Amino acid sequence: MHIPDGFLATPVWALLDVAAAPAVGYLARRAQRGLEPAKVPLLGVMGAFVFAAQMINFPVGLGTSSHLVGAALLAYTLGPAAAGVVLTAILTVQALVFQDGGVLALGANVMNMAIAGMLAGYLPFHLWGMGRWRRQAIFFGGFLSVLVSAVLALGELLLSGVRMPAAVLGISLGLFAVSAILEGAITLAIMQALASINPDFIRKPQLNGGRVLGWVGLAALLLAVVGVAVASTHPDGIWKLAGETGIASHAKALLGAPLADYQLGLLQSVWLRKAGAGLAGLALIYGACMLCGRLLARQRGA
């Protein structure tokens, strides 16, 4: 989901822009080391591929169809660092040329889709991509890549005080879940097609040291979930956060209404805010994991 400008509160978009810049810089340097400038055309063309791929419809039944989003597929074929750069490039073109997603919101969209979503999609492949559960890992990766991006986006919108009653939230989550399942299926189907054309298109998930990184990443995911559960014992925490970041004027109506009218909505939206904040923290944790991974790799002389 591409967030346009005008939705996010200033502290939210500004913070995410500030967070995205070094993250993208790091990925660009990592990709450059791995792939050298001569491979820039490959990344560009693969970005064009993802755009073009969105024209191909995958029939889902009942007259509807879906299309590839591509974060997981890029990570499995180009590696996560290059995939991050390509996805950032795609989002940049979408924002500038197609006005799909805002320019100030680019940091948020990049964190959601090019970084957190992509890494979440890569993780299952990294852990289980070489074994018996390869196909399930690929499906799960595709699924996570869309779901994590969507949940982060919804979290950021809620944190910004965008009004979202329980019904809308529920429907959005439902649609995203369906979208995520489809992405899993589409990613798996394309990976199988690629394997029969040329198995070298697909990367071998690296193991040594990387496996540690993978489990650390999974632990981070669990930590975020546990953290969210713990935070839920302090339901006022999120409201305080909203107040202190100066979006009280936005959220004035929202603060009053949910408590009074939408009890269920409150629970859901509070949960979502926390999950969203937790997953945003996860993105930062991923970044830390990548740094740890680098240190580990260096120690082993890799």
Added chain:
Amino acid sequence: MHHVVLDRWSRGASAIHRRDARTKTIAVLVFLVALATTHRNFLAVGLCYLGILLAVMIAARLPVVAALTRAAVVLPFTLVFAVISLAAGEPLAAMTLVGKSYLSALAVLVLLSTTPLPELLHGLEHLGVPRYLLMVVQFLYRYLFVISEEAQHMRAAAQAKSGSVRRVLFDRSKFGAAAGTLGVLFARSYKHAAGIHQAMLARGFHDHFRTLSRHAFRLADAIFLMAAVLLLAGARAAIEAWI
């Protein structure tokens, strides 16, 4: 196609088109930030900023109605949330949402309609964006049309070959066929990339990209930038002070 249209508009010859890409980029960023941080008197500020954009579009000799229509691509998403706010009895929030997202999209569209994307990217490099990323964007944009055209041909071919029997529920073979099409498109894209790489090497490429572009920050650019910043900030300050 949208990007083809904007590309054509961006090659105009007005005074706005001639301004340095960096100037225009910074002016648009100031616009976007000023708009995003407006909370009070949004209606007045929004209308004022709309007026500024209209003036720029006219000065740049852009087709105004066409541009206004193209910027509306942001509206479907926004209107959903606007309607929710309206339903909750917050017309101001709804209007602010629509206004901010539409005007932001319009500003970016005006930027891209007065600055060819490659020039914009060169300017962004001077403003500190990593070159590696910008080169990837440049190549993506260059091959967007090429690969999209191939995808269209493949889609047409697949449609011509597909059976007329339409299954109501999940059609596994059609799903698989679409995946196969994308697999082939992927392979072709890879082949393009290999061909481009060969062409680069054949003309002496060895370590990094060297470009022709030079940027000259002229007096006109400095004046434009100052005028833009003063106008945007001043208009908003004035409105917030007097209304």
Added chain:
Amino acid sequence: MEPLIEVRDLHFQYDDGTVALDGVNFRLFPGETVAIFGANGSGKTTFVLHLNGLLAGDGDVSVCGMAVERKNLARVRQKIGLVFQDSDNQLFMPTVIEDVAFGPLNLGIGRNEAQTRAIGALEEAGMAHVSGKAPYHLSAGEKKRVAIAGILAMRPEILVLDEPTTSLDPPGQIALLELLERLPQAKILVTHDVESARVLANRAVFFEKGRITGEGSVEEIITRFGWDRATLKRPATSRF
């Protein structure tokens, strides 16, 4: 006269074991235009990729007196320019002028001089009027001539063109042939297009399964290997 290109006993095998070149001997002299004929997959394109070091096989390849090996690649690639079959892959920069200047810039030439050279090369190719355009706005024929300009800007001594007339309409083909006739460099023309070869080439070689199995004048080769489809008998049309 010293040959501009000398290839001796060139062998090349792909990673999967397919033998692409099976002992090729070839020479190109100044002022010559040689047409290379052969079925698809016979090794023609693989062969020309060895001439500027994009592929490296076993045997001797030398260009303008230099062995085509790693330490000479930069100079070799200035001497011999390759025009690829797919013009979209060749014109990869955002605008025509930037693309044509790519070669000179890589040679270490400064920006101003590179721009001057690029404009000169575009004028030589008759394409100066599109210098500011984006490549996807050009027709196939225009792209091909811009690609040639990109090579000319490097001031090569040899031009190698891989199937240049494929996908060009007749006006495009004619414009291309007129340009190539004007250019003084020695040329290699890998082609299926018998008419262009007749117009441009003074010699032809025939590739078959990775070897050259025939050499002679264009007419000789075409006749010997039955390469001209104009020799197909027309169906009898009389209905009267």
